[in-house]
Amino acid sequence: MVLPLHAQEIIKETQADTVKPARVNPNKRVKIDGVIAVVGDFVVLDSDIDLMYRELQAQNIPVKDVKRCELLGKLMEDKLYAHQAIQDSIIVADAEVNETMDKQIDYFVEQLGSEDKMVEYFKKKDIETFRAELFDMIKNQKLTEQMQKKIIDEVEITPEEVRIFFSQFEGEDVPIFGAEMEVAQIVIKPEVSEEAKQEVIRRLKEIKQDVLNGSSFYSKAVLYSEDPGSRSNGGYYKMTRKTPFVKEFKDVAFSLDEGEISEPVETEFGYHLIYVEKIRGQVIEVRHILMKPKVSNEALIAAKEKIEKIRQRILAGEIDFAEAARSESDEKETRNSGGLLMNPRTLETRFELTKLPPEVYSEVSDLKEGEITQPILSDDRATGQSYKIYTVMNRYDEHKADYALDYTKIKELALKEKQRKIIGEWSNEKIKETYIKVSPDYQGCDFANDWVKN
Template identity: 30%
Template sequence: MKTFKIKSFIFLLATGFCFLATSAFSQQVADKIIVKVDNYIILKSELELSYQNYLEQSDQTPPPDAKCGILKQLLFNKVMYAKAEIDSITVLDEQVEAEATNRLSTMVQRAGGDEKKLEEYLGKSLADIKEELLEPIKEQLTIQKMRGEITADAKVTPSQVRKFYKNIPKDSIPFLPAEFEVAQMLVYAKVSKQEKERVRKQLLDIRTRIKAGEDFAKLAKEFSADLGSAAQGGNLGYRERGELVPEYEAMAFSLKPMEISEPVESEFGFHLIQLLERRGNLINTRHILIRPKPSKEDMVYTNQFVDSLRNLIVKDSLTFAKAVAEHSADRNSKNNGGRITSMQTGSPKLVAEDFDYNTYLILDTMKVGSVSPPLPFRSPDGKEAVRLLYFIDKSKPHQANLKDDYEKIYQAALNEERAKMLDEWFYTAIKELYIDIDEEYNTCGLLEGI
């Protein structure tokens, strides 16, 4: 049997603008069904959009069979989705709803936090945008779950890793860019008691208005600083225990259905919470979030506090790791000495593309082992903070080798093993499915060897 390797073409499914651009894009393409897999289809517009995404992400001339490779990946995904239905592999509707809410929030942030701008750009309401996200997100999450089950037993031994590396042609061994190891200590500005009291009073006034008959959803859209949920009338969808910050969760689980809480303070600000429904350890809530705003004096005090910690670190009276453990507000790095990890790989070894432009410029002026002066910082959700950066280490650009890059080579070998398992699974799975390919695309050899 002749098999094909799952190629590493970039295929973005339901990632905000890319997915929602499909409707506009398809108007420019003479759309038609090009592949059927049981009850699921692949449209010509899907292929063309995925190909355009690939071209935009790649800085190299695409190979002649690039579009066929992308279609193979699309077909593979549809086969997994169809087979998941047969095998009763499902994801919870609540999980799909929560992911749709998160992605809509991200889209609003990318639009500068302007909901109307996003609606105008896409030509539809936020409610319609979210509705269109649900099905492709369900498909994507199901495929991820199916892929995980297929490759759950994948493993490679050290000898297999070495063999994998030796089999790479010398002229194909990747040249790795410089890698950085950086830690941060993040301190949010403390706001005054007077400012916190102002926010509490504002939320109590809003609570009174709701109890008097005003619409919670309308007031959430008007006042809430949580832009993603505000677009949905403050609704966060169904969440399990442990998914929400402790203060919010404790209050939400103590409420009766449709009851509205007093203002609750968390690390994000103050919440007015309404419990919509509870199903065991699942709760469906909505909220209005208002953040106290630090004054100029608050920012000056925070900057001075962080600078005093820096002086202790520079004098070796305090380690950076201890300062992070005692004072940093970044939960993602607090327990590992403040090390920043890549959002793409989760690795603490970062490349230039992992940093925003300003952070990279700062690192470019620092020496390994040094600590930056206090730096102003704004979190993705708009909170004002001050941070220190600790430049731990920097590697030189080099060709990958087993001594310095074993973990990367191990992951590459493991991914190859997973790809083999997926290939074998694919050619078994398609025998259980009805597949019809448009004649125009038969030259791609999608089912070659069957």
């Protein structure tokens, strides 16, 4: 049945509906389940709000002051985006949803103690029911994200718009930017022996032969891959030539035919076995198995001794930190910038203190000018073990926004404000076009959007 695209209305209670309580204050918890809203092709149940409460609590987020009306408004927004995403033929792959769901379940199990306790906590009949409901919720979330991205992707802002945005602030209304710092690092990776490399290559070739003899590549990836981002979903990735994968991986992946498996491929992350599962025009779906050669204790000791010598040379004034990073550091992403870390959110080298990666903040927050940390053993899940030293290159105190000095940050604020307005306009337009019902039990809610018209 095709629903008419016209104005909003209140749901009329019928015998077909789940039994509903008498009229209640919409800010009170409602225990009996039922349809409380319809947005396009989606319904919202009371139990959906209960699930959101429990998700927030499982993530240690306070819910004391979070009202049911707020959560219903958020759910209806998400349903509106998801509904429109389907109309616009936006597709989210099940494999991507499963990967996120597995990570979410792993987190809940870690927080709650076991899978059984998780099912009991969320008041579900069994794990299959919980997974099915969580799958739908995550898929809708991803549709929402893709739709929002589509709305704002092409939004740009001109220097004149930035100037006008900033000119509206005066006196105490001028934005305050928090204290920031620039942090540099030198990374020394332990050398991997040729024997360790050959052992990994041998194991990958054995796996390839097993797959050619009928074994499942998916199962082999789940069992043996050392890539934490894809192991749980059988090493799956969807990619184009513009996808930010390392060059060696992409070059081999795009040289393979559908159904073909590569020989072991070396990248900075280790050795990969790449299987092209599907080719769809410019998009390929691959699975891979990553294995990393094991580092010996002797190699770790040698790496620590090397970085200690570099540190002593810097402290003795023989070489400055930036020069040492350019000539000695084993991390190419920061080597050319003299070791400066790049803020992935702003693409600048300045970090607000609270936005530094926690493992970096704990090491540099109390450093004085010119000080260098002791060598730190890092065990990155992606790149493996290495020794690092850090220093603070520059500190910037908390200050009122300065148009000349803080233009990039001001531009970011102005762009977000413009995007917010465009999303608001889009929502208002789609609410008018989309079939929407709201239960009388929630008609008293003070929604941010005009979900109900009297």
